Amino acid sequence: VKRNGKNHHLLYNKEMQQELRNKAVTEGIIQKAVQEDGFYLVYQPQVNVKTGEIESFEALVRLKHHAIPPDVFIGIAEESDLICQIGRAVTKEAIRQAANWRDKGHPRKPISINFSSKQIRDKDYLQFLINTLEEYELDPQYLEIEITESILLEETELTLELLERIKELGIKIALDDFGTGFSSLNYLTYIPVNKVKLDKSLCDKFLSPDNIKVIESIISLAHSLNLVITAEGIEEQWQYEQLKASGCNTIQGYLFSKPLIAEEAEKIYEKNFLH
Ligand code: C2E
Ligand code: CA
Ligand code: CA
Ligand code: CA
Numbered sequence: 001v002k003r004n005g006k007n008h009h010l011l012y013n014k015e016m017q018q019e020l021r022n023k024a025v026t027e028g029i030i031q032k033a034v035q036e037d038g039f040y041l042v043y044q045p046q047v048n049v050k051t052g053e054i055e056s057f058e059a060l061v062r063l064k065h066h067a068i069p070p071d072v073f074i075g076i077a078e079e080s081d082l083i084c085q086i087g088r089a090v091t092k093e094a095i096r097q098a099a100n101w102r103d104k105g106h107p108r109k110p111i112s113i114n115f116s117s118k119q120i121r122d123k124d125y126l127q128f129l130i131n132t133l134e135e136y137e138l139d140p141q142y143l144e145i146e147i148t149e150s151i152l153l154e155e156t157e158l159t160l161e162l163l164e165r166i167k168e169l170g171i172k173i174a175l176d177d178f179g180t181g182f183s184s185l186n187y188l189t190y191i192p193v194n195k196v197k198l199d200k201s202l203c204d205k206f207l208s209p210d211n212i213k214v215i216e217s218i219i220s221l222a223h224s225l226n227l228v229i230t231a232e233g234i235e236e237q238w239q240y241e242q243l244k245a246s247g248c249n250t251i252q253g254y255l256f257s258k259p260l261i262a263e264e265a266e267k268i269y270e271k272n273f274l275h
């Protein structure tokens with residue numbers, strides 16, 4: 001028994017060492033990407049359920065030279081200040097792209113960016129945001145910021161103040177990944193948000209006719225608070241029908257489109273998904 005225990009311990013250590021090595025390698029890759037403009041954004045449309053038109057695009061970050069998924073490298077970046085640097089790079093690129101589409105005469109559509117809870121550490125972020133909007137002369141209503149509930153775990157007072165400031169600028173705020181974590185409906189009454197994004201896991205679980213009441217009540221509560229509801233990770237036509245019947249406002253998912261590189265997103269900019 002003792003021996004087994006020892007072997008097990010050894011194995012465990014090896015796995016841990018391997019993991020630490022992988023992490024260090026990834027951290028090196030992120031560091032390099034931050035220094036050398038090594039990120040790009042892909043854009044996934046959010047489609048109006050009633051009209052089939054694209055309402056906005058969510059920007060999702062990718063590494064230029066590595067196939068490491070964002071879930072993985074964002075997680076590692078969040079353990080250090082790297083997340084703040086990625087956050088700024090993403091903010092700048094999304095604003096630049098929105099201004100570029102404006103300059104090309106495309107209809108105005110907001111781009112939403114993901115704001116990690118750990119970016120609260122970036123004390124000058126608000127000023128950076130304001131400066132960048134000014135640099136590109138972008139009307140703040142064409143930018144949207146996605147936060148998650150976990151942001152309230154980090155310096156709540158400061159966070160609420162930052163969010164208020166962002167909202168005052170005219171930037172929309174969306175509560176992402178709703179239905180994971182604590183998902184207290186109570187949060188919706190005091191975080192300054194304009195939109196709630198129902199997480200894929202929630203949609204997968206509760207869109208069936210037997211369970212639809214859960215989603216319906218979230219949607220009706222959100223609507224009573226004047227919030228827009230987006231459903232995420234929608235892959236099937238029947239899910240779309242169900243959400244349409246429930247009064248959901250917009251839908252994002254492979255059913256309509258995967259995240260696209262800027263050139264591809266531009267091509268479908270005026271696409272109507274219902275015709
Ligand atoms: P998220 O913000 O919840 O983004 C939605 C994720 O769902 C994206 O994964 C998107 O590609 C994926 N998705 C969209 N539609 C479907 C669908 O129909 N089916 C399935 N299975 N998946 C779908 P992605 O791009 O891999 O990003 C994963 C996560 O990484 C994001 O989740 C977000 O938490 C984080 N992330 C991505 N970009 C950024 C960023 O610029 N900054 C920060 N802080 N986090 C980011
Ligand atoms: Ca998001
Ligand atoms: Ca999400
Ligand atoms: Ca997520």
